[in-house]
Amino acid sequence: MSGAQLPPTAPGRRQFAIGLIAVMLGALMSRAFYLHILDQDHLQAQGEKRHLRTQALPAARGIIYDRNGEPLAVSTRVETVNGEPEELVLQREQLPRLARLVGWDSAELTEELERRACRKEGSKHIFLKRNANPTLVRRVEALGIEGIFTEPGERRFYPAAEIPANIVGFTDLNGKGLEGVEYVYNQRLAGSAGSERVIRDNHKRTVERVEIVEEARNGEDLYLSIDRRLQYLAMRALEKSVRNNGARGGSVVVLDATTGELLALANQPTFNPNDNKDWIVDHYRNRAVTDTFEPGSTIKPFTIAAAIDSGRFTEQDLIDTTPGYMMLAGYRISDARNYGRIDMATIIQKSSNVGAAKVAMELKAEQLHHMLTQVGFGERTSSAAPGEEYPFPGEAKGHLKPYREWQRVEQATMSYGYGFSATALQLAKAYAVLADHGRMHPIRLLRLEPGSEVPTTQVITLETARIVQGMLESVVAAGGTGTGAQVPGYRIAGKTGTVRKAHDGGYEEERYRALFAGFAPASNPRIVVVVVLDEPSGHYYYGGEVAAPIFAEVTAGALRLLDIPPDRPLELLRMASAGGKS
Amino acid sequence: MRSWQFDPSILAIALTIIGVGLVMVYSSSVAVADHLTGKPYFFLERQGVFTLVSLIAAALMFQVPMTEWQRLGPWLMGVGALLLVVVLLVGRDVNGSTRWIPLGSFNLQVSEMVKLAVVVYMAGYLVRQRERVLHRIGGFAAPMALLGVLVVLLMLEPDFGAAVVMLATAMGMMFLAGARIWLFLAVLLPGVMVLAVMVYGSEYRMRRMAGFLDPWQDPTGTGYQLIQALIAFGRGEWFGAGLGDSVQKFFYLPEAHTDFVFSIVAEELGLMGTWGVIVLFALLISRGFDVAKRAERAGLAFHTHIAHGITLWLAIQSIINIGVNMGALPTKGLTLPFMSYGGSSLLSNCVALALLLRVDHEARGALGKAGRGPTEVNA
Numbered sequence: 028m029s030g031a032q033l034p035p036t037a038p039g040r041r042q043f044a045i046g047l048i049a050v051m052l053g054a055l056m057s058r059a060f061y062l063h064i065l066d067q068d069h070l071q072a073q074g075e076k077r078h079l080r081t082q083a084l085p086a087a088r089g090i091i092y093d094r095n096g097e098p099l100a101v102s103t104r105v106e107t108v109n110g111e112p113e114e115l116v117l118q119r120e121q122l123p124r125l126a127r128l129v130g131w132d133s134a135e136l137t138e139e140l141e142r143r144a145c146r147k148e149g150s151k152h153i154f155l156k157r158n159a160n161p162t163l164v165r166r167v168e169a170l171g172i173e174g175i176f177t178e179p180g181e182r183r184f185y186p187a188a189e190i191p192a193n194i195v196g197f198t199d200l201n202g203k204g205l206e207g208v209e210y211v212y213n214q215r216l217a218g219s220a221g222s223e224r225v226i227r228d229n230h231k232r233t234v235e236r237v238e239i240v241e242e243a244r245n246g247e248d249l250y251l252s253i254d255r256r257l258q259y260l261a262m263r264a265l266e267k268s269v270r271n272n273g274a275r276g277g278s279v280v281v282l283d284a285t286t287g288e289l290l291a292l293a294n295q296p297t298f299n300p301n302d303n304k305d306w307i308v309d310h311y312r313n314r315a316v317t318d319t320f321e322p323g324s325t326i327k328p329f330t331i332a333a334a335i336d337s338g339r340f341t342e343q344d345l346i347d348t349t350p351g352y353m354m355l356a357g358y359r360i361s362d363a364r365n366y367g368r369i370d371m372a373t374i375i376q377k378s379s380n381v382g383a384a385k386v387a388m389e390l391k392a393e394q395l396h397h398m399l400t401q402v403g404f405g406e407r408t409s410s411a412a413p414g415e416e417y418p419f420p421g422e423a424k425g426h427l428k429p430y431r432e433w434q435r436v437e438q439a440t441m442s443y444g445y446g447f448s449a450t451a452l453q454l455a456k457a458y459a460v461l462a463d464h465g466r467m468h469p470i471r472l473l474r475l476e477p478g479s480e481v482p483t484t485q486v487i488t489l490e491t492a493r494i495v496q497g498m499l500e501s502v503v504a505a506g507g508t509g510t511g512a513q514v515p516g517y518r519i520a521g522k523t524g525t526v527r528k529a530h531d532g533g534y535e536e537e538r539y540r541a542l543f544a545g546f547a548p549a550s551n552p553r554i555v556v557v558v559v560l561d562e563p564s565g566h567y568y569y570g571g572e573v574a575a576p577i578f579a580e581v582t583a584g585a586l587r588l589l590d591i592p593p594d595r596p597l598e599l600l601r602m603a604s605a606g607g608k609s
Numbered sequence: 610m611r612s613w614q615f616d617p618s619i620l621a622i623a624l625t626i627i628g629v630g631l632v633m634v635y636s637s638s639v640a641v642a643d644h645l646t647g648k649p650y651f652f653l654e655r656q657g658v659f660t661l662v663s664l665i666a667a668a669l670m671f672q673v674p675m676t677e678w679q680r681l682g683p684w685l686m687g688v689g690a691l692l693l694v695v696v697l698l699v700g701r702d703v704n705g706s707t708r709w710i711p712l713g714s715f716n717l718q719v720s721e722m723v724k725l726a727v728v729v730y731m732a733g734y735l736v737r738q739r740e741r742v743l744h745r746i747g748g749f750a751a752p753m754a755l756l757g758v759l760v761v762l763l764m765l766e767p768d769f770g771a772a773v774v775m776l777a778t779a780m781g782m783m784f785l786a787g788a789r790i791w792l793f794l795a796v797l798l799p800g801v802m803v804l805a806v807m808v809y810g811s812e813y814r815m816r817r818m819a820g821f822l823d824p825w826q827d828p829t830g831t832g833y834q835l836i837q838a839l840i841a842f843g844r845g846e847w848f849g850a851g852l853g854d855s856v857q858k859f860f861y862l863p864e865a866h867t868d869f870v871f872s873i874v875a876e877e878l879g880l881m882g883t884w885g886v887i888v889l890f891a892l893l894i895s896r897g898f899d900v901a902k903r904a905e906r907a908g909l910a911f912h913t914h915i916a917h918g919i920t921l922w923l924a925i926q927s928i929i930n931i932g933v934n935m936g937a938l939p940t941k942g943l944t945l946p947f948m949s950y951g952g953s954s955l956l957s958n959c960v961a962l963a964l965l966l967r968v969d970h971e972a973r974g975a976l977g978k979a980g981r982g983p984t985e986v987n988a
Contacts (some may be wrong), residue, residue, distance in 0.1 A: 055887055056884055
């Protein structure tokens with residue numbers, strides 16, 4: 028190396044290069060400062076626009092229990108599998124496997140995804156599978172397909188299936204109540220969904236929860252007044268009878284006589300809320316409250332009660348029903364046969380139309396009308412707190428004309444239950460007045476909490492109610508029309524009814540509605556049972572023949588399940604010893 | 610045998626950058642790795658192996674005396690050019706670019722090796738043709754012509770970023786060596802004009818350019834990646850969201866563990882993190898120039914050019930990568946040296962580091978021989 032040789036670097040050039048690089052690095056550091064600090068609000072807002080989502084925190088829907096805490100409607104956690112069509116169409120080879128898992132036809136799924144992926148506006152997002160169980164969700168995730176995300180949800184399940192279906196109702200796919208209790212108490216059951224802010228990754232999966240905007244408030248559990256065991260009993264008895272008698276349908280209502288609580292309400296036909304494939308809209312409705320009919324002879328006790336309450340009659344007064352029929356304004360009112368001169372009890376026991384009509388003609392229209400409205404005809408069966416719905420959606424009030432418009436013949440037919448209409452539940456409520464010694468209680472569908480007061484109105488005097496109770500007992504006793512309603516060991520009170528179905532302003536010859544309304548035990552009535560059988564098409568169609576046996580079956584079972592002691596225990600002993608001898 | 614001597618801070622800085630890189634590669638790739646392979650450590654494990662192999666290779670290369678590199682320069686250049694042809698024939702196509710030669714479980718990115726070869730070749734050329742480079746146009750034009758061939762080959766892949774780095778490094782070496790200034794202007798001005806014409810002449814390049822100048826105009830298209838990178842900076846604030854707490858790495862920012870790992874540093878470690886990394890590179894660059902000065906003092910011309918070349922290469926590539934991450938430069942497929950995921954890049958960076966240390970080692974040796982005598986006498 029000679030000192031003469033020039034250095035390999037030109038003078039000053041390295042300093043220039045170092046300076047240039049230093050300037051560039053300085054510029055980068057300034058740029059970093061600008062982005063990190065000065066522009067952070069804008070950039071973070073842009074980031075949040077992309078990452079942050081407000082998503083619902085689902086509230087658990089309340090459970091519907093029966094009065095003993097047996098579940099009638101419960102919710103289970105499920106997942107909804109959603110897809111982003113734009114991403115899914117790019118993974119065509121995976122689609123057949125996905126389709127198989129979520130239960131789509133492969134070609135159909137591909138077509139639908141392509142259709143949605145091309146959508147210019149609106150949401151492209153697709154529900155691939157609702158109500159997916161966790162196993163299925165894991166299998167879908169295992170496919171490793173992009174553009175799939177799941178959302179938690181709930182599925183409603185009805186453990187008692189069709190048994191209480193007309194009362195409990197059901198929800199739609201989004202969990203909103205559509206019928207029955209689910210509909211009426213939807214707000215209380217639903218609670219309110221909360222919301223939370225989450226950071227989602229670019230595959231729409233939650234990476235981090237940022238904050239809870241609003242806590243979810245879970246829905247309230249409801250305890251119905253229904254007793255699931257009685258409901259089963261009523262449904263089974265009704266179903267069997269409808270089948271055996273070839274009836275079009277029917278209803279059974281069981282009330283707690285002292286509180287107005289609905290213990291059971293069975294309808295035929297009905298539906299299984301767990302299986303939406305066989306839903307028939309006509310079967311949803313709760314016939315016992317939506318369908319009205321002329322109550323027929325079951326009204327006679329109220330005619331007699333009105334007569335005695337009015338002071339115009341006593342129970343000993345005799346009415347001459349000879350010759351077994353009467354003409355009124357060209358209209359013929361007739362009995363099954365000529366009962367002659369009979370007292371009030373016999374009018375009830377034999378169900379004499381002529382007797383009832385003659386008594387009614389002696390009363391003012393106002394008095395009879397008053398009695399019918401007092402026991403609840405023409406009105407809703409229940410009361411609702413302010414802001415609350417009535418417990419029975421679509422409840423019919425029945426038709427009861429104002430007494431001023433009554434013609435004389437109407438006053439007569441009204442006395443044996445023609446010329447106005449009522450629901451099965453109204454009829455049960457009216458019988459509960461007779462059963463509970465003249466006291467009326469609004470019908471309740473929610474369990475009466477212990478210690479709370481039962482709203483009570485005395486609408487028939489205690490004495491009158493006692494007298495009519497006795498008369499109704501004679502109906503079921505030997506010689507009455509309702510012997511089929513007897514329950515061994517118990518004193519039963521009740522009344523039969525066989526009503527020709529009204530049709531186009533007249534009455535049909537061959538189509539009947541068989542009724543039985545009653546209560547037990549007669550010594551201290553606890554339950555009221557009403558049976559309606561619509562168009563029994565067999566040989567038997569009288570209320571005493573087809574409705575009374577259902578009453579007996581339901582009442583016997585209910586008294587036993589409710590642990591109500593027999594008020595005629597000797598009869599049971601006699602039967603037991605007779606059984607022993609044979 | 611003389612013990613090795615070199616500036617230990619260079620090694621310390623480089624190892625620090627590599628260490629930070631490993632942590633950030635893991636953090637930024639964990640979601641993608643899990644999604645693609647089901648193994649969250651997939652990229653970390655591979656990068657760990659690459660690091661080990663690269664450091665061993667660097668240790669071996671450190672043993673090779675500079676005279677060998679000087680002798681082999683033209684051969685390396687030849688092999689590099691050949692590989693650039695080979696990759697076009699048998700290369701693996703990834704995202705429309707043919708940059709990799711598949712070697713079993715590893716893909717070799719040829720351009721990384723070519724950068725190294727160009728530095729070694731140019732250093733030798735500047736020594737051999739010193740007079741011509743300083744005084745003749747041909748001394749400047751001849752290597753430019755050769756580089757032009759390489760640029761064409763790189764553009765065929767295409768690997769525009771590597772071409773820019775290679776060209777800028779080679780020209781920087783000639784500039785430092787003393788080539789006449791007007792020659793650079795004569796190349797750069799028409800070059801800029803040609804580039805402008807190319808940009809305006811092609812709708813695709815135009816959109817790329819617009820996407821860089823105003824990414825918010827097309828936030829889901831050309832501006833997408835840059836916007837996601839910028840958001841990472843905004844989220845980082847002063848001290849970052851915290852190590853591991855990036856959101857952008859969850860499939861928002863593409864290439865988060867490779868070309869855009871710096872953005873994840875920005876998001877997780879904040880301004881302190883980005884400045885810290887920039888300062889590390891600044892230190893490395895300044896130490897590189899120190900080595901060049903030392904070599905020059907020792908009168909080792911080839912060594913000086915090698916140190917210049919390697920320092921310029923690392924400086925240019927890191928500045929471009931960081932600039933791209935911050936939207937200061939248009940998007941190019943360039944890694945951040947020592948930090949980004951990728952075996953080829955790490956290997957060539959580590960070998961370059963070994964050469965730099967070897968230069969320092971030999972320069973100190975030369976200076977020691979010259980300087981120790983009198984000192985010992987005085988003692």
